[in-house]
Amino acid sequence: MGWSLLAVLALATLGFGQEICLSGEEDPYLLFGTKTAYIFANRGLPNNNRAHEVPGCQPVAFWMMNRHGSHNPEADEIEKLQNLTNLKNNIVNNYRGGNFRNNNQRICTSDFNLLERWEWNPRHNLTFAGDLTSDGYVSAQQLAQAWKQKYPGLFNDNRHNYLFKYADDRRSSTTFKAFSEGLFKSMADNYDLPKENDEKLLRPYKFCGAWNKSIEENPDTPSQRQIFESKQEYKDMVANVSLRLGFNYDIEADVVRSIYQMCRYNKAWDVTQISPWCAAFTREDLRRLEYAEDLDTYCKYGYGNELNKKVGCAYVKDMMSFFTKHVENELPQQPQVMVQFTEAASILMALGAMGTHEDTVPLTGDNYHTAPIQARKWASSTMSPFNANLAAVLYKCTLNGNYQINDQYQVLLLENEKPISLDWCRVGLCEWSQIVSKLGDIANSCDAEACNGATTVGRYVAVTMSLVFFAVLVV
Numbered sequence: 001m002g003w004s005l006l007a008v009l010a011l012a013t014l015g016f017g018q019e020i021c022l023s024g025e026e027d028p029y030l031l032f033g034t035k036t037a038y039i040f041a042n043r044g045l046p047n048n049n050r051a052h053e054v055p056g057c058q059p060v061a062f063w064m065m066n067r068h069g070s071h072n073p074e075a076d077e078i079e080k081l082q083n084l085t086n087l088k089n090n091i092v093n094n095y096r097g098g099n100f101r102n103n104n105q106r107i108c109t110s111d112f113n114l115l116e117r118w119e120w121n122p123r124h125n126l127t128f129a130g131d132l133t134s135d136g137y138v139s140a141q142q143l144a145q146a147w148k149q150k151y152p153g154l155f156n157d158n159r160h161n162y163l164f165k166y167a168d169d170r171r172s173s174t175t176f177k178a179f180s181e182g183l184f185k186s187m188a189d190n191y192d193l194p195k196e197n198d199e200k201l202l203r204p205y206k207f208c209g210a211w212n213k214s215i216e217e218n219p220d221t222p223s224q225r226q227i228f229e230s231k232q233e234y235k236d237m238v239a240n241v242s243l244r245l246g247f248n249y250d251i252e253a254d255v256v257r258s259i260y261q262m263c264r265y266n267k268a269w270d271v272t273q274i275s276p277w278c279a280a281f282t283r284e285d286l287r288r289l290e291y292a293e294d295l296d297t298y299c300k301y302g303y304g305n306e307l308n309k310k311v312g313c314a315y316v317k318d319m320m321s322f323f324t325k326h327v328e329n330e331l332p333q334q335p336q337v338m339v340q341f342t343e344a345a346s347i348l349m350a351l352g353a354m355g356t357h358e359d360t361v362p363l364t365g366d367n368y369h370t371a372p373i374q375a376r377k378w379a380s381s382t383m384s385p386f387n388a389n390l391a392a393v394l395y396k397c398t399l400n401g402n403y404q405i406n407d408q409y410q411v412l413l414l415e416n417e418k419p420i421s422l423d424w425c426r427v428g429l430c431e432w433s434q435i436v437s438k439l440g441d442i443a444n445s446c447d448a449e450a451c452n453g454a455t456t457v458g459r460y461v462a463v464t465m466s467l468v469f470f471a472v473l474v475v
């Protein structure tokens with residue numbers, strides 16, 4: 001009796017005990033690149049809730065870029081994700097048929113049960129493709145309330161104190177609506193808030209021929225990601241995921257990406273729910289998938305191409321001209337609050353133009369395992385999660401009120417509500433003179449030259465045009 005019980009226990013330990021249960025992780029890995037939920041993005045970082053209280057200083061102007069919150073699958077993703085239903089059925093067959101190559105590595109019963117119950121939500125169809133989710137909407141409202149609580153004097157009830165700019169898409173305009181409701185509750189509609197749709201400012205890359213040609217349309221742009229995906233360390237991840245789901249062969253890398261996409265969407269739509277698809281991945285798998293996307297954003301919007309800084313300068317210029325107006329005028333200026341509603345690409349380019357998150361070594365497909373890359377600063381998960389925001393607040397100070405500062409004006413730079421670390425500022429707080437010398441130069445040299453420059457044809461046309469113009473004048 002006693003012996004057989006022991007034997008059962010021993011078998012349980014050897015067999016089922018080693019199945020991997022990933023959905024029930026105590027401390028799951030929740031950094032999912034550009035599809036990370038806002039509250040997961042800054043977990044574990046010191047949250048300096050008092051950063052906005054600068055002794056001896058009053059906030060006088062607020063500038064911010066804001067990314068929309070979580071959204072439904074895009075039109076071009078629906079079919080692939082819907083196809084996970086077939087994959088799920090295959091996994092169920094694998095499990096029921098007991099044809100696992102290695103029982104020790106398969107998903108555990110509770111993970112399997114969750115997955116078996118998963119169904120595609122028919123509301124995720126073309127009609128609602130890409131729309132903001134209710135979580136995305138509420139998060140934007142909550143952010144507006146949080147800013148209002150920190151800066152009640154700036155976020156006041158005077159509509160002339162605001163200027164909102166939003167990109168020409170449904171997500172950005174819906175986010176603007178949510179944000180204004182967060183500020184003014186049900187009164188938001190009555191305020192008729194000043195707003196404009198300035199595509200050139202919000203998405204300068206769309207108007208930059210050189211960027212279009214050398215990055216967007218360049219087939220080499222994703223090459224570092226492709227190198228990484230061709231490496232054994234990435235293939236091992238695909239092999240382990242396949243093994244876990246009971247396949248006798250390695251499933252396609254593209255299918256693994258769909259599983260990942262579903263997993264991270266699920267966690268962004270409802271941060272409290274367990275996603276059955278996330279159970280396919282260990283922490284280390286997720287870190288590799290995250291790096292693959294970091295390689296893409298780094299090359300497309302970041303330091304991976306020099307041009308990105310030159311395009312991103314448009315945001316720095318916007319901020320500088322807004323603040324300069326406030327610094328140069330003795331009397332208070334309106335608006336004091338300027339908020340842009342835009343997308344991840346814009347925020348990444350602005351952060352790059354400001355020189356934040358710059359690593360000492362470039363991100364490449366070959367260096368995933370090196371220490372600097374494991375601790376990299378360029379990380380889409382923390383830079384551009386859903387609801388990402390980049391704020392700059394101008395303060396006017398009385399000089400004897402704070403012995404730590406030298407200038408009458410100070411600028412606090414905040415990324416997702418937390419001070420940005422820049423070596424020429426103190427915990428996000430920067431002297432105006434430093435801002436002028438570091439960011440003012442970037443703003444002043446910001447023009448369309450870099451976008452036209454690439455083509456000699458463009459220059460030739462310009463010269464010809466001015467000659468023609470000159471000739472016309474002379475005649």
Ligand SMILES: *[C@@H]1O[C@H](CO)[C@@H](O)[C@H](O)[C@H]1NC(C)=O
Pocket residue numbers: 079080083086
């Ligand atoms: C979805 O699955 C069907 C049937 O297996 C297949 O023909 C189709 O190519 C798949 N679509 C995508 C986008 O993977």
Ligand SMILES: *[C@@H]1O[C@H](CO)[C@@H](O)[C@H](O)[C@H]1NC(C)=O
Pocket residue numbers: 122123125126127128
């Ligand atoms: C999407 O789903 C909604 C609600 O279920 C339905 O009213 C709508 O017609 C569907 N759209 C398409 C394109 O199938």
Ligand SMILES: *[C@@H]1O[C@H](CO)[C@@H](O)[C@H](O)[C@H]1NC(C)=O
Pocket residue numbers: 206207208209212213217
């Ligand atoms: C970008 O390049 C594509 C392909 O060459 C072209 O069709 C498109 O018009 C370009 N867009 C811009 C804004 O230059």
Ligand SMILES: *[C@@H]1O[C@H](CO)[C@@H](O)[C@H](O)[C@H]1NC(C)=O
Pocket residue numbers: 233236237240282284285
């Ligand atoms: C894949 O699984 C093996 C065996 O459990 C493990 O040693 C290896 O580290 C895993 N690889 C990855 C990329 O997680």
